[in-house]
Amino acid sequence: MASEQRLKILQLLADPHLYFGQQWSADPVEFGVCMTLIAEALNIAQPTASRHLAILNEAGFIRVSKHQKWAYCKRDEAEIRDYVRWLGSQLSVRE
Template structure:
């Protein structure tokens, strides 16, 4: 995995907000009608609305998160749905802890 891309992904407040929103998709996007946000993912359109940014801006943020491995994107018909990859985020955090010489979890 490209650690520079991962660091870039985590260094952005809008991208961090996306990751927080995707941590509880049912709570934040329960109104999504096209697919179950927990099982299928959250439509990029709804993420753009939640960030109050244009679709192209949201797409750019989401693409960086995808490149970093922190989200997966699934296309269905004309829409794209995003899910957070908690395992990848955990591996990144483990790497940061190891690089900084920290032991144990973040608790």
Template sequence: MDRSTQIKAMASDKRVEILRLLSAPETHFSRQWSADPVAVGVCIQLIAEALNIAQPTASRHVELLKHARFITVQKQQKWSYCKRNDAGLQDYFQWLKGEINLP
């Protein structure tokens, strides 16, 4: 795993906000009609709307989070759905904890 990609992913307020929103998709994206936001994930377009950014910008943020293994992206028909990867996040924070010598 390239840890610099993960560090870069965490260096953006928007990307951290995406991770926060995806922690409770049923709360933040309950109006999604195309798929269950918990079971399938959240459409990138709704993420863009929640952050008040353009969809291509949201897609770039999502792509970096995916490469960092902080989210998974699943395509269904013409939409891409994002889910938070808690195992990937846990791995990163365990690594970071060891790197900075936290007990």
């Protein structure tokens, strides 16, 4: 979460039809978004995008699935909600 690029990825994946409706290989909402399209949307190299996506995957914020030669990414909404709830509890004023 300490990276502007990773936050942007999560924002884009929040509405995959809007940002990745051109994806022809699989429905971006149901199956996820191809890593190549994510790299293009951020205007970064694929290895850089892959590293950001790997970190998000390790943190549990996205799920990655492979189909044929492509890898697809989808937000894990439950994990994101849990993190936001935890972060809120850590930032609240305690007396």
